[in-house]
Amino acid sequence: MSRQIVIPFGPQHPVLPEPLHLDLVMEDERVVDVIPSIGYVHRGLEKLVEKRDYKDFVFIAERICGICSFIHGMTYCHAVEGVMDLDVPPRAVYLRTVWSELSRLHSHLLWLGLLADSMGFESLFMQAWRLREHVLDDLEATTGNRVIQGVCKVGGVRHDVSDQKLREIVDGLGRLETGMQDLMNVFVHDDSVKHRLSGMGVLTEQQAWELGAVGPVLRASGVANDIRQTGYAAYDELDFKPVVETAGDCYARTVVRAKELFTSVDLIRQAVEKIPEGPVEMKVTGNPKGEFYARSEQPRGEVIHYVKANGTKNLVRFRVRTPTFTNIPPLLAAMKGIELADVPVVVLSIDPCIGCAER
Amino acid sequence: MKREAQMIEAIGLEDLLARVEQQKAAGDRLVAISCAVVEGANEITYSFEDRAHRFLHLRIVVPPGATIPSVTPSYWGAFVYENEIHDLYGLTVTGMNVDFGGHFYATKVPYPFAAAATPKVTPAGKEAQEKECLDR
Numbered sequence: 001m002s003r004q005i006v007i008p009f010g011p012q013h014p015v016l017p018e019p020l021h022l023d024l025v026m027e028d029e030r031v032v033d034v035i036p037s038i039g040y041v042h043r044g045l046e047k048l049v050e051k052r053d054y055k056d057f058v059f060i061a062e063r064i065c066g067i068c069s070f071i072h073g074m075t076y077c078h079a080v081e082g083v084m085d086l087d088v089p090p091r092a093v094y095l096r097t098v099w100s101e102l103s104r105l106h107s108h109l110l111w112l113g114l115l116a117d118s119m120g121f122e123s124l125f126m127q128a129w130r131l132r133e134h135v136l137d138d139l140e141a142t143t144g145n146r147v148i149q150g151v152c153k154v155g156g157v158r159h160d161v162s163d164q165k166l167r168e169i170v171d172g173l174g175r176l177e178t179g180m181q182d183l184m185n186v187f188v189h190d191d192s193v194k195h196r197l198s199g200m201g202v203l204t205e206q207q208a209w210e211l212g213a214v215g216p217v218l219r220a221s222g223v224a225n226d227i228r229q230t231g232y233a234a235y236d237e238l239d240f241k242p243v244v245e246t247a248g249d250c251y252a253r254t255v256v257r258a259k260e261l262f263t264s265v266d267l268i269r270q271a272v273e274k275i276p277e278g279p280v281e282m283k284v285t286g287n288p289k290g291e292f293y294a295r296s297e298q299p300r301g302e303v304i305h306y307v308k309a310n311g312t313k314n315l316v317r318f319r320v321r322t323p324t325f326t327n328i329p330p331l332l333a334a335m336k337g338i339e340l341a342d343v344p345v346v347v348l349s350i351d352p353c354i355g356c357a358e359r
Numbered sequence: 360m361k362r363e364a365q366m367i368e369a370i371g372l373e374d375l376l377a378r379v380e381q382q383k384a385a386g387d388r389l390v391a392i393s394c395a396v397v398e399g400a401n402e403i404t405y406s407f408e409d410r411a412h413r414f415l416h417l418r419i420v421v422p423p424g425a426t427i428p429s430v431t432p433s434y435w436g437a438f439v440y441e442n443e444i445h446d447l448y449g450l451t452v453t454g455m456n457v458d459f460g461g462h463f464y465a466t467k468v469p470y471p472f473a474a475a476a477t478p479k480v481t482p483a484g485k486e487a488q489e490k491e492c493l494d495r
Contacts, residue, residue: 035457037459037462037463038463038464039446039462039463039464039465039466040465042464042465042466044466044471044472046472047471047472078362082362082365088360093360209388210388210434210435210436211435211436212388212389212390212434212436223410225410225412227412229412230361230363230412231360231361232360232361232362232363233360234360236360236361291365291367292365293363293365293406293414293416294363295363295414302390304390304391304406306393306395306404308395308397316395316396316397317395317396317397319393319394319395321390321391321393325439326390326391326436326439328436328439329435329436329438329439330436358464
């Protein structure tokens with residue numbers, strides 16, 4: 001056996017926008033074990049629920065993450081609405097679905113750009129982020145904000161979007177698809193990208209499932225698990241199939257996210273076609289009492305918001321299980337056996353969001 | 360819009376490991392381990408999902424500062440949840456495969472979510488609290 005040394009990776013690293021520390025146990029250039037450390041940005045947001053009105057808390061729930069903020073807000077609302085047994089107006093449910101998919105589009109485009117950047121493919125990075133700007137423009141035009149939308153509320157949404165504006169978004173997405181197809185051709189078919197990502201950081205189907213992987217990490221290992229299949233929001237009335245790859249490596253995770261761009265566009269089209277007329281919010285009176293686990297499919301995978309209420313305006317407990325948090329053990333397994341130079345790309349392949357993970 | 364059924368089953372601490380192993384043998388995924396303080400006690404909920412999205416929660420109730428067994432022999436990745444519960448709630452988890460010894464989260468005060476109310480921080484007490492955090 002070669003002599004083992006430990007190389008610290010992070011918490012500050014060019015590939016990591018947020019602090020994550022990994023102690024890499026190395027034998028020569030090969031990683032044989034990884035010990036993670038998080039906790040640098042733990043904010044204790046869950047505890048704040050004891051001091052904030054449950055209706056106002058949606059603003060804090062949205063701030064768990066700047067990228068998937070809308071879905072955090074929506075899932076929190078689903079949890080409270082589940083406790084109170086509220087039937088949200090159908091138009092609001094469809095608008096939530098449209099905004100969820102726009103969030104997925106901009107998050108996946110952001111990640112594809114970051115992946116290109118981690119490989120030194122700067123022009124690809126810029127192309128991905130150029131396309132992302134169009135999606136952020138749509139979010140800003142319909143909610144007033146680019147990243148933390150502040151549009152979801154318990155009992156519905158704060159703004160309606162005209163049918164004409166929704167059709168304009170769909171038209172714009174048609175043009176965006178052309179750009180996304182060009183982007184996908186590079187990510188999926190370019191030899192240098194394939195060579196850099198294939199066979200690296202492999203997770204088998206059994207490993208991914210047993211270690212608790214979620215989202216594109218799980219689907220890239222051959223498991224057709226997508227929480228949208230449970231039919232929350234308007235997904236039970238829309239037609240889609242989870243994108244699944246089987247290789248379980250960094251390339252498969254990239255292909256899943258690239259293909260999911262087109263699934264999201266298709267879901268937005270279907271939602272705009274089927275969106276009913278009507279109000280977008282309902283009057284919510286009284287305080288919640290009971291408990292509820294709500295799940296949604298974020299761009300990074302399954303997120304869970306659990307609320308427990310005792311009939312007062314403050315909740316007793318708010319618990320968030322984010323996708324990055326549960327993707328840490330699968331990441332450690334995927335890193336065993338890789339070379340030191342591949343560590344940044346494999347870490348990035350789970351699309352880590354440490355702000356989310358630590359809350 | 361569909362809402363998932365909330366299947367929450369209360370079990371005894373003595374049955375925990377057997378029930379978790381039962382879920383593992385059935386091929387379920389460990390979705391999360393959550394803790395909540397309710398009326399001075401800790402509710403710890405182990406959530407599982409099968410391949411058909413059936414979402415099941417097993418719940419134990421333990422007093423503050425209790426010791427619970429680790430489920431990492433069944434689910435290797437559970438160490439992230441168990442270290443979190445230790446650092447935020449002050450519960451002891453025995454037999455974890457990766458034990459951070461209280462350093463998983465960097466918290467300003469020890470066990471900030473614990474059942475006992477967090478004492479009001481005075482200037483004199485602040486230094487002692489920070490020292491305790493560093494010593495852990």
